[in-house]
Amino acid sequence: MHKFANPGQFTKLSTRVLPWTSSFAAVCFLFGLYFGIFDSPADYQQGETVRIMYVHVPAAWMSLLTYSLMAAASASFLIWKHSLADIAARSLAPIGAAFTAITLITGALWGQPMWGTWWVWDARLTSVLVLFFLYLGYMALVNAFDDPEKGSKAAAVLALIGFVNVPIIKFSVDWWNTLHQPASLSRLDAPAIDISMLTPLLFMALAFKLLLISILIIKMRTILIEKRIEAKQLLKSG
Protein backbone atom coordinates (compact mmCIF):
# COMPACT_ATOMS: atom_id res chain seq x y z
CA MET A 1 0.00 0.00 0.00
CA HIS A 2 2.71 2.45 1.03
CA LYS A 3 4.48 1.77 -2.27
CA PHE A 4 1.65 3.53 -4.13
CA ALA A 5 1.61 6.47 -1.73
CA ASN A 6 4.06 8.28 -3.97
CA PRO A 7 2.92 10.89 -6.47
CA GLY A 8 4.91 9.42 -9.38
CA GLN A 9 3.48 5.91 -8.90
CA PHE A 10 0.01 7.37 -8.42
CA THR A 11 0.15 9.39 -11.64
CA LYS A 12 1.35 6.35 -13.63
CA LEU A 13 -1.29 4.02 -12.19
CA SER A 14 -4.16 6.53 -12.38
CA THR A 15 -3.44 7.33 -16.04
CA ARG A 16 -3.94 3.63 -16.81
CA VAL A 17 -7.06 3.25 -14.62
CA LEU A 18 -9.00 6.44 -15.48
CA PRO A 19 -10.16 5.56 -19.04
CA TRP A 20 -11.56 2.24 -17.75
CA THR A 21 -13.43 3.60 -14.74
CA SER A 22 -14.88 6.57 -16.61
CA SER A 23 -16.08 4.53 -19.58
CA PHE A 24 -17.53 1.78 -17.35
CA ALA A 25 -19.28 4.51 -15.32
CA ALA A 26 -20.88 5.84 -18.51
CA VAL A 27 -22.02 2.34 -19.55
CA CYS A 28 -23.49 1.62 -16.09
CA PHE A 29 -25.31 4.97 -16.07
CA LEU A 30 -26.79 4.17 -19.49
CA PHE A 31 -28.03 0.75 -18.34
CA GLY A 32 -29.16 2.01 -14.92
CA LEU A 33 -31.09 4.98 -16.31
CA TYR A 34 -32.63 2.90 -19.11
CA PHE A 35 -33.84 0.20 -16.70
CA GLY A 36 -34.78 2.76 -14.07
CA ILE A 37 -36.84 5.02 -16.32
CA PHE A 38 -38.17 2.76 -19.08
CA ASP A 39 -37.82 -0.88 -18.21
CA SER A 40 -38.93 -1.26 -14.61
CA PRO A 41 -42.42 -1.46 -13.16
CA ALA A 42 -44.23 1.17 -11.11
CA ASP A 43 -44.49 0.39 -7.39
CA TYR A 44 -47.76 -1.02 -6.01
CA GLN A 45 -47.98 1.84 -3.47
CA GLN A 46 -45.84 4.69 -4.76
CA GLY A 47 -46.58 4.43 -8.48
CA GLU A 48 -44.02 6.11 -10.75
CA THR A 49 -42.51 8.07 -7.86
CA VAL A 50 -40.47 4.97 -6.97
CA ARG A 51 -38.04 5.90 -9.80
CA ILE A 52 -36.61 8.68 -7.62
CA MET A 53 -35.15 5.87 -5.48
CA TYR A 54 -32.75 4.87 -8.31
CA VAL A 55 -30.88 8.14 -7.80
CA HIS A 56 -31.63 8.81 -4.14
CA VAL A 57 -30.46 5.50 -2.65
CA PRO A 58 -27.12 5.18 -4.55
CA ALA A 59 -26.35 8.85 -3.80
CA ALA A 60 -27.07 8.26 -0.11
CA TRP A 61 -24.76 5.21 -0.06
CA MET A 62 -22.05 7.28 -1.75
CA SER A 63 -22.40 10.13 0.76
CA LEU A 64 -21.51 7.64 3.54
CA LEU A 65 -18.82 5.79 1.56
CA THR A 66 -17.11 9.03 0.51
CA TYR A 67 -17.05 10.26 4.10
CA SER A 68 -15.60 6.96 5.31
CA LEU A 69 -12.85 7.18 2.67
CA MET A 70 -12.18 10.80 3.65
CA ALA A 71 -11.87 9.82 7.32
CA ALA A 72 -9.55 6.92 6.44
CA ALA A 73 -7.36 9.20 4.29
CA SER A 74 -7.29 11.78 7.08
CA ALA A 75 -6.20 9.16 9.63
CA SER A 76 -3.50 7.91 7.28
CA PHE A 77 -2.29 11.51 6.79
CA LEU A 78 -2.17 12.18 10.54
CA ILE A 79 -0.42 8.90 11.38
CA TRP A 80 1.95 8.25 8.44
CA LYS A 81 2.09 11.84 7.10
CA HIS A 82 1.49 10.73 3.50
CA SER A 83 0.92 13.92 1.52
CA LEU A 84 -1.02 11.88 -1.06
CA ALA A 85 -3.53 10.90 1.66
CA ASP A 86 -4.04 14.58 2.42
CA ILE A 87 -4.61 15.28 -1.28
CA ALA A 88 -7.12 12.39 -1.40
CA ALA A 89 -9.06 13.73 1.61
CA ARG A 90 -9.09 17.27 0.18
CA SER A 91 -10.40 15.90 -3.14
CA LEU A 92 -13.08 13.72 -1.53
CA ALA A 93 -14.76 16.53 0.44
CA PRO A 94 -16.47 18.42 -2.42
CA ILE A 95 -17.42 15.11 -4.12
CA GLY A 96 -19.06 13.88 -0.92
CA ALA A 97 -20.79 17.21 -0.39
CA ALA A 98 -22.27 16.93 -3.91
CA PHE A 99 -23.51 13.35 -3.28
CA THR A 100 -25.07 14.47 0.02
CA ALA A 101 -26.77 17.44 -1.66
CA ILE A 102 -28.22 15.09 -4.31
CA THR A 103 -29.47 12.79 -1.51
CA LEU A 104 -31.18 15.64 0.34
CA ILE A 105 -32.77 17.16 -2.78
CA THR A 106 -34.08 13.90 -4.27
CA GLY A 107 -35.30 12.85 -0.82
CA ALA A 108 -37.31 16.05 -0.47
CA LEU A 109 -38.78 15.56 -3.97
CA TRP A 110 -39.89 12.05 -2.94
CA GLY A 111 -41.10 13.09 0.51
CA GLN A 112 -43.50 15.76 -0.71
CA PRO A 113 -45.84 13.43 -2.67
CA MET A 114 -45.34 10.33 -0.48
CA TRP A 115 -45.16 11.58 3.11
CA GLY A 116 -46.90 14.88 2.53
CA THR A 117 -43.88 16.98 3.51
CA TRP A 118 -40.56 18.09 2.00
CA TRP A 119 -38.70 17.88 5.27
CA VAL A 120 -39.07 16.66 8.85
CA TRP A 121 -36.58 16.82 11.70
CA ASP A 122 -36.42 13.08 12.32
CA ALA A 123 -33.18 11.32 13.29
CA ARG A 124 -32.29 10.12 9.74
CA LEU A 125 -32.89 13.36 7.89
CA THR A 126 -31.24 15.48 10.56
CA SER A 127 -28.12 13.30 10.76
CA VAL A 128 -27.70 13.44 6.95
CA LEU A 129 -27.98 17.24 7.09
CA VAL A 130 -25.23 17.18 9.74
CA LEU A 131 -23.12 15.10 7.32
CA PHE A 132 -23.58 17.79 4.66
CA PHE A 133 -22.39 20.47 7.08
CA LEU A 134 -19.41 18.31 8.08
CA TYR A 135 -18.30 18.24 4.42
CA LEU A 136 -18.75 22.03 4.15
CA GLY A 137 -16.92 22.52 7.46
CA TYR A 138 -14.01 20.40 6.23
CA MET A 139 -13.79 22.42 2.99
CA ALA A 140 -13.82 25.72 4.90
CA LEU A 141 -11.30 24.60 7.53
CA VAL A 142 -8.79 23.01 5.13
CA ASN A 143 -8.29 26.37 3.38
CA ALA A 144 -8.53 28.56 6.46
CA PHE A 145 -4.80 28.70 7.26
CA ASP A 146 -1.90 30.47 5.57
CA ASP A 147 0.17 27.34 6.10
CA PRO A 148 -1.57 24.56 4.08
CA GLU A 149 -0.02 21.88 6.34
CA LYS A 150 -1.84 23.37 9.36
CA GLY A 151 -5.12 23.42 7.43
CA SER A 152 -4.69 19.77 6.44
CA LYS A 153 -4.09 18.74 10.05
CA ALA A 154 -7.01 20.68 11.52
CA ALA A 155 -9.40 19.45 8.82
CA ALA A 156 -8.19 15.85 9.21
CA VAL A 157 -9.02 15.97 12.93
CA LEU A 158 -12.48 17.36 12.08
CA ALA A 159 -13.01 14.55 9.54
CA LEU A 160 -12.13 11.93 12.18
CA ILE A 161 -14.42 13.43 14.82
CA GLY A 162 -17.25 13.70 12.31
CA PHE A 163 -16.91 10.01 11.43
CA VAL A 164 -18.97 9.26 14.57
CA ASN A 165 -21.95 10.51 12.56
CA VAL A 166 -21.62 7.73 9.93
CA PRO A 167 -22.90 4.82 12.11
CA ILE A 168 -25.51 7.17 13.56
CA ILE A 169 -26.89 7.81 10.06
CA LYS A 170 -26.82 4.11 9.18
CA PHE A 171 -28.59 2.90 12.33
CA SER A 172 -30.80 5.95 13.04
CA VAL A 173 -33.78 4.20 11.44
CA ASP A 174 -33.34 1.18 13.76
CA TRP A 175 -32.49 2.99 17.00
CA TRP A 176 -35.28 5.58 16.96
CA ASN A 177 -38.78 6.01 15.58
CA THR A 178 -38.25 7.93 12.36
CA LEU A 179 -40.46 8.96 9.50
CA HIS A 180 -37.80 7.59 7.13
CA GLN A 181 -38.24 3.90 6.34
CA PRO A 182 -35.64 1.32 7.49
CA ALA A 183 -33.08 -0.23 5.09
CA SER A 184 -34.45 -2.54 2.40
CA LEU A 185 -31.26 -4.18 1.15
CA SER A 186 -29.11 -4.95 4.19
CA ARG A 187 -31.76 -7.02 5.94
CA LEU A 188 -30.79 -10.49 7.09
CA ASP A 189 -33.68 -12.17 5.24
CA ALA A 190 -34.32 -11.55 1.55
CA PRO A 191 -34.10 -7.90 0.42
CA ALA A 192 -37.46 -6.15 0.47
CA ILE A 193 -37.08 -4.92 -3.10
CA ASP A 194 -38.43 -6.89 -6.04
CA ILE A 195 -35.74 -8.12 -8.46
CA SER A 196 -37.16 -5.98 -11.31
CA MET A 197 -36.44 -2.88 -9.20
CA LEU A 198 -33.19 -4.19 -7.74
CA THR A 199 -31.54 -4.41 -11.20
CA PRO A 200 -31.63 -0.66 -12.03
CA LEU A 201 -30.74 0.15 -8.41
CA LEU A 202 -27.57 -1.98 -8.51
CA PHE A 203 -26.53 -0.63 -11.94
CA MET A 204 -26.90 2.92 -10.63
CA ALA A 205 -24.99 2.04 -7.45
CA LEU A 206 -22.09 0.67 -9.53
CA ALA A 207 -22.20 3.71 -11.83
CA PHE A 208 -21.97 6.09 -8.85
CA LYS A 209 -18.99 4.18 -7.43
CA LEU A 210 -17.10 4.28 -10.74
CA LEU A 211 -17.98 7.97 -11.04
CA LEU A 212 -16.47 8.60 -7.60
CA ILE A 213 -13.20 6.86 -8.56
CA SER A 214 -13.00 8.80 -11.84
CA ILE A 215 -13.66 12.23 -10.31
CA LEU A 216 -11.31 11.47 -7.42
CA ILE A 217 -8.46 10.62 -9.82
CA ILE A 218 -9.04 13.78 -11.90
CA LYS A 219 -9.24 15.98 -8.80
CA MET A 220 -6.13 14.48 -7.18
CA ARG A 221 -4.11 14.88 -10.37
CA THR A 222 -5.22 18.50 -10.62
CA ILE A 223 -3.97 19.20 -7.09
CA LEU A 224 -0.64 17.42 -7.83
CA ILE A 225 -0.13 19.54 -10.96
CA GLU A 226 -1.03 22.72 -9.05
CA LYS A 227 1.61 21.84 -6.45
CA ARG A 228 4.23 21.29 -9.15
CA ILE A 229 3.45 24.64 -10.76
CA GLU A 230 3.73 26.37 -7.39
CA ALA A 231 7.08 24.68 -6.72
CA LYS A 232 8.41 25.74 -10.14
CA GLN A 233 7.29 29.34 -9.62
CA LEU A 234 9.03 29.35 -6.25
CA LEU A 235 12.23 28.11 -7.88
CA LYS A 236 12.07 30.81 -10.56
CA SER A 237 11.40 33.68 -8.18
CA GLY A 238 13.93 32.38 -5.64
Next chain:
Amino acid sequence: MTPTRRRLTFIGLGFLSLLVASALALTAFEDTLVFFYSPSDIKEKSINTDKQIRIGGLVKNGSLRKSKDGITVRFEVTDLNHSIPAIYRGSLPDLFRENQGVVAEGHLSKGIFRAKTILAKHDENYMPKEVADSLKKAGKWKGGNKN
Protein backbone atom coordinates in the same frame (compact mmCIF):
# COMPACT_ATOMS: atom_id res chain seq x y z
CA MET B 1 7.99 3.97 20.78
CA THR B 2 8.49 5.46 17.32
CA PRO B 3 6.65 8.73 16.53
CA THR B 4 4.40 6.87 14.05
CA ARG B 5 3.42 4.31 16.70
CA ARG B 6 2.77 7.12 19.17
CA ARG B 7 0.49 8.98 16.73
CA LEU B 8 -1.30 5.72 15.90
CA THR B 9 -2.00 4.94 19.57
CA PHE B 10 -2.97 8.55 20.30
CA ILE B 11 -5.45 8.75 17.41
CA GLY B 12 -6.78 5.23 18.09
CA LEU B 13 -7.40 5.93 21.78
CA GLY B 14 -8.82 9.38 21.05
CA PHE B 15 -11.26 7.95 18.55
CA LEU B 16 -12.27 5.12 20.90
CA SER B 17 -13.08 7.52 23.75
CA LEU B 18 -15.00 9.72 21.30
CA LEU B 19 -17.11 6.68 20.30
CA VAL B 20 -17.81 5.78 23.94
CA ALA B 21 -18.73 9.40 24.74
CA SER B 22 -21.16 9.67 21.84
CA ALA B 23 -22.69 6.26 22.61
CA LEU B 24 -23.35 7.42 26.18
CA ALA B 25 -24.78 10.74 25.01
CA LEU B 26 -27.08 9.04 22.51
CA THR B 27 -28.34 6.57 25.13
CA ALA B 28 -29.13 9.46 27.43
CA PHE B 29 -31.05 11.23 24.66
CA GLU B 30 -32.87 8.07 23.60
CA ASP B 31 -36.43 9.14 24.42
CA THR B 32 -36.16 12.70 23.13
CA LEU B 33 -34.70 11.71 19.77
CA VAL B 34 -37.77 9.75 18.66
CA PHE B 35 -39.82 11.43 15.97
CA PHE B 36 -43.12 10.03 17.26
CA TYR B 37 -44.59 7.97 20.09
CA SER B 38 -46.51 4.74 19.55
CA PRO B 39 -49.96 4.32 21.12
CA SER B 40 -48.36 1.92 23.64
CA ASP B 41 -45.81 4.60 24.62
CA ILE B 42 -48.70 7.01 25.29
CA LYS B 43 -50.57 4.48 27.42
CA GLU B 44 -47.61 3.03 29.30
CA LYS B 45 -45.00 5.77 29.63
CA SER B 46 -45.72 9.03 31.40
CA ILE B 47 -45.61 11.35 28.42
CA ASN B 48 -46.71 14.93 28.87
CA THR B 49 -49.81 15.06 26.66
CA ASP B 50 -50.58 18.73 27.30
CA LYS B 51 -48.13 19.96 24.71
CA GLN B 52 -48.11 19.19 21.00
CA ILE B 53 -46.84 15.65 20.27
CA ARG B 54 -46.58 13.21 17.37
CA ILE B 55 -48.06 9.74 17.43
CA GLY B 56 -47.32 7.06 14.87
CA GLY B 57 -48.60 3.62 13.95
CA LEU B 58 -50.90 1.99 11.44
CA VAL B 59 -54.30 3.33 10.44
CA LYS B 60 -56.46 0.60 12.00
CA ASN B 61 -58.27 -1.57 9.47
CA GLY B 62 -61.95 -0.62 9.23
CA SER B 63 -61.60 2.45 11.41
CA LEU B 64 -61.46 5.13 8.72
CA ARG B 65 -64.64 7.29 8.57
CA LYS B 66 -65.10 10.30 6.32
CA SER B 67 -67.53 12.98 7.52
CA LYS B 68 -70.24 14.49 5.35
CA ASP B 69 -68.31 17.75 4.95
CA GLY B 70 -65.74 15.77 2.95
CA ILE B 71 -62.59 17.05 4.69
CA THR B 72 -62.92 15.72 8.24
CA VAL B 73 -61.70 12.16 8.81
CA ARG B 74 -61.80 9.98 11.91
CA PHE B 75 -59.58 6.94 12.29
CA GLU B 76 -57.67 4.98 14.89
CA VAL B 77 -53.87 4.85 15.14
CA THR B 78 -52.79 1.41 16.29
CA ASP B 79 -49.57 -0.48 17.02
CA LEU B 80 -51.60 -3.72 17.28
CA ASN B 81 -51.43 -3.59 21.11
CA HIS B 82 -53.16 -0.29 21.82
CA SER B 83 -54.99 2.17 19.63
CA ILE B 84 -55.89 5.82 19.92
CA PRO B 85 -58.85 7.44 18.11
CA ALA B 86 -57.87 10.48 16.04
CA ILE B 87 -59.68 13.23 14.20
CA TYR B 88 -58.26 15.37 11.39
CA ARG B 89 -59.52 18.13 9.10
CA GLY B 90 -57.59 18.83 5.92
CA SER B 91 -56.00 17.25 2.88
CA LEU B 92 -54.30 13.87 3.19
CA PRO B 93 -51.07 12.57 1.58
CA ASP B 94 -51.33 10.01 -1.25
CA LEU B 95 -50.21 7.07 0.85
CA PHE B 96 -52.75 7.64 3.64
CA ARG B 97 -54.97 4.56 3.80
CA GLU B 98 -56.07 1.81 6.16
CA ASN B 99 -53.30 -0.53 7.31
CA GLN B 100 -50.61 1.93 6.19
CA GLY B 101 -48.18 3.72 8.46
CA VAL B 102 -49.13 7.20 9.61
CA VAL B 103 -47.58 9.91 11.78
CA ALA B 104 -49.97 12.51 13.20
CA GLU B 105 -48.97 15.75 14.89
CA GLY B 106 -51.39 17.39 17.30
CA HIS B 107 -52.56 17.07 20.87
CA LEU B 108 -54.47 14.59 22.95
CA SER B 109 -57.64 15.76 24.67
CA LYS B 110 -60.10 13.50 26.51
CA GLY B 111 -58.61 10.39 24.92
CA ILE B 112 -59.02 11.67 21.36
CA PHE B 113 -56.03 12.79 19.32
CA ARG B 114 -56.75 16.04 17.49
CA ALA B 115 -54.30 16.04 14.57
CA LYS B 116 -53.08 19.23 12.93
CA THR B 117 -50.76 17.55 10.43
CA ILE B 118 -50.89 14.07 8.92
CA LEU B 119 -47.82 12.44 7.36
CA ALA B 120 -47.91 9.06 5.64
CA LYS B 121 -45.12 6.65 6.54
CA HIS B 122 -43.81 4.36 3.84
CA ASP B 123 -42.41 0.92 4.68
CA GLU B 124 -39.26 -0.65 3.21
CA ASN B 125 -41.05 -2.91 0.68
CA TYR B 126 -40.79 -2.14 -3.01
CA MET B 127 -42.54 -4.29 -5.61
CA PRO B 128 -44.67 -4.00 -8.74
CA LYS B 129 -48.45 -4.29 -8.41
CA GLU B 130 -48.57 -7.75 -10.06
CA VAL B 131 -46.17 -9.19 -7.48
CA ALA B 132 -48.18 -7.68 -4.61
CA ASP B 133 -51.39 -9.11 -6.08
CA SER B 134 -49.96 -12.60 -6.55
CA LEU B 135 -48.51 -12.60 -3.02
CA LYS B 136 -51.95 -11.71 -1.66
CA LYS B 137 -53.56 -14.43 -3.78
CA ALA B 138 -51.09 -17.04 -2.55
CA GLY B 139 -51.73 -15.97 1.03
CA LYS B 140 -48.07 -15.07 1.54
CA TRP B 141 -48.73 -11.37 2.11
CA LYS B 142 -46.86 -10.05 5.10
CA GLY B 143 -47.24 -6.32 4.53
CA GLY B 144 -50.00 -4.03 5.68
CA ASN B 145 -52.67 -3.26 3.09
CA LYS B 146 -54.69 -6.44 2.63
CA ASN B 147 -57.36 -4.85 0.43
